[in-house]
Amino acid sequence: MMNYVSTRDREGALKIRSAEAIKKGLAPDGGLFMPERIPTLSEEEIARLAGMKYEERAPFILSKFLDDYDPDILAGYAKEAYSEERFPGGAAPLFEVEKGLYSLELWHGPTCAFKDMALQIMPRLLSGALKMTGERRVAHILVATSGDTGKAALEGFRDVEGVRITVFYPEDGVSAMQKLQMTTQEGDNVSVCAVKGNFDDAQTGVKRIFSDPEAAARAEERDTFFSSANSINWGRLAPQIVYYVSAYCDLLTAGAIKYGDPVNVTVPTGNFGNIFAGYIARKMGVPIKRFVCASNSNRVLTDFIETGVYDRNREFFRTASPSMDILISSNLERLLYVLGGPEATAGFMADLSATGRYEVPEDLLAEVRSVFSGYSSDEAETFQTIRDLFDRNGYLCDPHSAVAFGCARRYIEETADATPMVVVSTANPYKFPADVLRALGEEPRGDTPDALFGALSSLTGTTPPKPLLRTATLPVRFTDSVEPFGMDAFVFR
Numbered sequence: 001m002m003n004y005v006s007t008r009d010r011e012g013a014l015k016i017r018s019a020e021a022i023k024k025g026l027a028p029d030g031g032l033f034m035p036e037r038i039p040t041l042s043e044e045e046i047a048r049l050a051g052m053k054y055e056e057r058a059p060f061i062l063s064k065f066l067d068d069y070d071p072d073i074l075a076g077y078a079k080e081a082y083s084e085e086r087f088p089g090g091a092a093p094l095f096e097v098e099k100g101l102y103s104l105e106l107w108h109g110p111t112c113a114f115k116d117m118a119l120q121i122m123p124r125l126l127s128g129a130l131k132m133t134g135e136r137r138v139a140h141i142l143v144a145t146s147g148d149t150g151k152a153a154l155e156g157f158r159d160v161e162g163v164r165i166t167v168f169y170p171e172d173g174v175s176a177m178q179k180l181q182m183t184t185q186e187g188d189n190v191s192v193c194a195v196k197g198n199f200d201d202a203q204t205g206v207k208r209i210f211s212d213p214e215a216a217a218r219a220e221e222r223d224t225f226f227s228s229a230n231s232i233n234w235g236r237l238a239p240q241i242v243y244y245v246s247a248y249c250d251l252l253t254a255g256a257i258k259y260g261d262p263v264n265v266t267v268p269t270g271n272f273g274n275i276f277a278g279y280i281a282r283k284m285g286v287p288i289k290r291f292v293c294a295s296n297s298n299r300v301l302t303d304f305i306e307t308g309v310y311d312r313n314r315e316f317f318r319t320a321s322p323s324m325d326i327l328i329s330s331n332l333e334r335l336l337y338v339l340g341g342p343e344a345t346a347g348f349m350a351d352l353s354a355t356g357r358y359e360v361p362e363d364l365l366a367e368v369r370s371v372f373s374g375y376s377s378d379e380a381e382t383f384q385t386i387r388d389l390f391d392r393n394g395y396l397c398d399p400h401s402a403v404a405f406g407c408a409r410r411y412i413e414e415t416a417d418a419t420p421m422v423v424v425s426t427a428n429p430y431k432f433p434a435d436v437l438r439a440l441g442e443e444p445r446g447d448t449p450d451a452l453f454g455a456l457s458s459l460t461g462t463t464p465p466k467p468l469l470r471t472a473t474l475p476v477r478f479t480d481s482v483e484p485f486g487m488d489a490f491v492f493r
Contacts, residue, residue, distance in 0.1 A: 002067045006031035007337035008346040018066045019129035022235035025228035026210050032334055033234045038283040039064035043259055050249040054091040055082040058242045065238050069128060081121035086110055092117065092243040094250045097395050103425045104247050111181060112428035112465050115152030118239040123156045125235045130162055138224040141165040142209060144202035146270060147174040147323040148427060151181040153229040158187035166191045166491055168202040171481055174322050177431045177468065184474035192478035193490050198316055200328045205487040218492055231273030232330050240277035247422050248286050257420060262289035266408035267424045268400045269293045269301055270324035272331035274424065289419055294407035295376040296321045301329055305374030308365035311357040319379060320399040320435040339367050375407035382406060386439035396460050398432050401425040430456065430464045
């Protein structure tokens with residue numbers, strides 16, 4: 001039986017099943033839920049998974065973490081979530097960019113970003129959790145987004161029975177297409193609001209509402225309760241483990257490796273959830289040798305891996321990879337818990353709240369650095385990578401993926417590590433057409449989606465994805481904007 005505990009529970013007093021953890025989202029003490037133990041995958045199981053389709057791999061892996069869910073129901077959730085209709089051509093295809101360098105393309109879903117990989121199945125997991133726990137109240141999902149999570153969550157939870165969703169995004173901190181995707185969102189149970197600040201302001205505001213007893217009481221009066229669709233929710237993070245296992249299986253199937261051969265993985269990283277899901281896959285037994293944690297100019301994670309000091313007291317940069325413009329990487333807390341335990345983790349988080357920084361001891365840092373390498377790519381390097389990949393390989397990528405490709409290449413050059421490298425590609429380049437055009441040496445001649453899509457398509461010979469073409473035709477529904485301290489009032493208006 002798999003129980004879940006809080007990363008900050010020093011006494012080990014709280015133990016709940018996965019359905020309850022997914023329903024709650026955040027632990028009462030402000031910590032994040034983690035399974036008591038990490039289940040393993042045997043060589044035989046990985047061999048079986050290699051012969052499966054993605055929609056079959058997902059419930060097999062998830063069932064190891066969500067053992068209170070009926071396996072047949074999980075299989076049904078996955079079949080619906082990862083259908084050909086939602087993911088034309090497959091959910092997580094692996095593309096060889098050049099010898100030994102692979103792109104794990106996670107952006108073939110309905111919102112053209114990797115968040116679809118979790119947020120197509122998470123609403124089903126939450127709906128199941130509400131039924132399993134006998135919950136009669138409405139679940140009000142609060143989401144802070146740096147760009148992609150917002151649209152993916154809105155689309156995933158649109159018109160789901162028993163659920164409302166409110167998304168907050170930084171007013172000037174997302175791309176034009178990301179903003180359009182959110183503000184045109186369809187559905188009767190959705191709401192969107194800009195925050196006058198950056199992503200950290202929005203995320204802090206949402207966490208404040210979660211931890212406010214008065215807000216919880218007001219929600220209770222309306223027969224609602226708060227939950228989350230950010231990767232702080234285990235129901236959002238667990239499905240992300242699947243595509244790391246799946247990528248290894250695909251390399252086996254393609255004959256690129258044999259079982260036991262190691263691979264390296266580079267992940268463009270902001271909130272640390274995506275890369276931590278890969279770390280869990282490694283703990284399960286997938287032979288991932290090293291993770292390259294790729295940051296943009298907001299290199300708080302790179303500095304942490306290099307020095308052991310996490311310090312958000314620094315200049316904040318708005319970049320062409322806005323989903324990584326983050327200085328408070330919430331899911332790093334889960335890694336600290338795995339390596340240091342709840343006592344140390346609670347102390348680090350208390351220091352972060354009080355001073356904006358914490359420092360881990362040398363032995364813990366050594367464990368981090370035994371698995372993770374920190375690299376960063378600034379704007380000029382990112383744009384050069386986009387152009388270089390297209391000119392040399394005919395491969396078009398978005399700025400977030402370019403950060404990862406640039407860091408992966410630098411890691412390979414500096415270490416001479418010949419281990420196959422999988423780069424996690426997180427968004428379709430058409431979500432950022434103006435910046436991709438500039439990277440390719442062409443100044444955009446217009447700012448409408450039609451003009452930008454047409455220019456990028458003409459220049460590269462690629463085709464804009466249908467979901468983004470449709471978004472460009474929808475009317476804007478949401479125009480609200482609030483200060484961070486006004487988020488509570490917006491939720492209860």
